Amino acid sequence: MRRAVDDSRSQMSPRMKPWIAAIHAYVPGKSRADDGRELLKLSANENPLGTSPLALAARAAAKAPSLYPDPDSAELRAAIGRVHGIDPARVVCGTGSDELLNLAAQAFAGPGDEVLFPRYSFAVYDIAARRCGAQPVEARDADYGADVDALLACVNERTRVVFIANPNNPTGSFLPAAELARLHAGLPGDVLLVIDQAYAEYVDPADDDGGLALAAAHENVLVTRTFSKIYGLAGERIGWGTGTPHLVDALNRIRGPFNVTATGQSTAAAALEDQAFVTASREHNREVRARFVAALEALGNHGLRPLPSQANFVLVLFEGALSAETALRGLAERGFAVRHLPGQGLPQGLRITIGTAEHMDVIADSLARMAEGSA
Numbered sequence: 075m076r077r078a079v080d081d082s083r084s085q086m087s088p089r090m091k092p093w094i095a096a097i098h099a100y101v102p103g104k105s106r107a108d109d110g111r112e113l114l115k116l117s118a119n120e121n122p123l124g125t126s127p128l129a130l131a132a133r134a135a136a137k138a139p140s141l142y143p144d145p146d147s148a149e150l151r152a153a154i155g156r157v158h159g160i161d162p163a164r165v166v167c168g169t170g171s172d173e174l175l176n177l178a179a180q181a182f183a184g185p186g187d188e189v190l191f192p193r194y195s196f197a198v199y200d201i202a203a204r205r206c207g208a209q210p211v212e213a214r215d216a217d218y219g220a221d222v223d224a225l226l227a228c229v230n231e232r233t234r235v236v237f238i239a240n241p242n243n244p245t246g247s248f249l250p251a252a253e254l255a256r257l258h259a260g261l262p263g264d265v266l267l268v269i270d271q272a273y274a275e276y277v278d279p280a281d282d283d284g285g286l287a288l289a290a291a292h293e294n295v296l297v298t299r300t301f302s303k304i305y306g307l308a309g310e311r312i313g314w315g316t317g318t319p320h321l322v323d324a325l326n327r328i329r330g331p332f333n334v335t336a337t338g339q340s341t342a343a344a345a346l347e348d349q350a351f352v353t354a355s356r357e358h359n360r361e362v363r364a365r366f367v368a369a370l371e372a373l374g375n376h377g378l379r380p381l382p383s384q385a386n387f388v389l390v391l392f393e394g395a396l397s398a399e400t401a402l403r404g405l406a407e408r409g410f411a412v413r414h415l416p417g418q419g420l421p422q423g424l425r426i427t428i429g430t431a432e433h434m435d436v437i438a439d440s441l442a443r444m445a446e447g448s449a
């Protein structure tokens with residue numbers, strides 16, 4: 075016998091949870107112009123030097139794809155432990171650090187809770203908060219950088235997780251060690267501080283933000299890292315996180331059981347052995363970025379303002395006659411895809427990944443012509 079409720083429900087379609095319906099899907103960096111032309115991609119912060127040859131060799135020697143990968147990424151965790159001086163039991167690997175950021179929100183926040191981060195943060199934090207039904211909260215920025223006092227002023231009894239990317243994407247801004255320690259010291263012990271160090275290897279080692287030491291010493295700090303940026307393995311989707319056993323245990327309970335591919339594990343472990351590639355990539359980036367920023371600073375009278383960056387990209391603000399939109403189109407005509415982020419409250423900026431010196435010279439030159447032409 076059929077009940078009335080079955081008749082009415084047979085006409086319905088599955089309904090998204092309201093907090094899922096409120097999510098704006100992540101918009102990835104483009105590699106094509108609107109007319110379909112292939113562009114040089116400086117929109118996703120990938121390494122212009124590619125990948126370490128040691129990593130490429132390991133990838134070519136990968137095991138048979140018919141076999142499941144090691145569910146615990148044991149060799150990769152051991153390699154991470156050796157390079158960073160961390161007990162591998164305190165390391166968890168993920169399908170990109172993206173998976174770990176989402177798991178951190180899911181494990182520690184839910185409906186009725188708040189997840190806090192600075193204005194102009196990485197777009198994934200908002201999605202991670204909403205995905206688990208928590209309320210995302212944005213703290214005021216300080217000229218596009220994180221403001222520790224503004225963050226602490228937003229903490230209340232509902233706050234469960236605080237996300238901070240250091241250096242931050244998309245602004246490139248960086249909180250020095252003393253400020254990061256002050257942020258941590260101001261948080262209640264039951265608030266998880268997630269320090270997203272996706273670009274940490276680009277920071278001058280003398281300016282280390284102390285995040286790994288905080289994660290080693292405190293129950294409420296998780297640091298995440300990625301192989302997608304300086305290691306040049308974005309296509310393999312490998313990230314890792316570290317914190318106390320309690321935090322690692324929480325993420326291990328809910329991560330995908332085989333969340334890192336066999337190829338990804340062996341390739342990343344080999345990439346870690348080539349720290350010379352990491353150093354060369356950091357130095358290349360520092361030199362090319364300095365030259366690019368100097369060229370843009372010379373256009374300050376046209377309203378171009380490159381924000382100070384510790385990462386492998388620069389957020390350029392267009393505060394004069396030349397708009398970011400016009401510059402975006404002009405660069406596409408010259409063959410370059412860069413990142414415009416109006417959906418993140420930055421219609422006035424372009425985030426430009428640091429590519430080769432030659433490409434950055436062409437971009438700086440194009441921007442100079444456009445700025446002078448529109449004065």
Ligand SMILES: *Cc1c(COP(=O)(O)O)cnc(C)c1O
Binds near residue numbers: 270299301
């Ligand atoms: C690129 C990026 C990541 C890394 O994402 P993966 O999932 O590891 O590729 C994490 N955080 C920030 C701020 C990033 O820009």
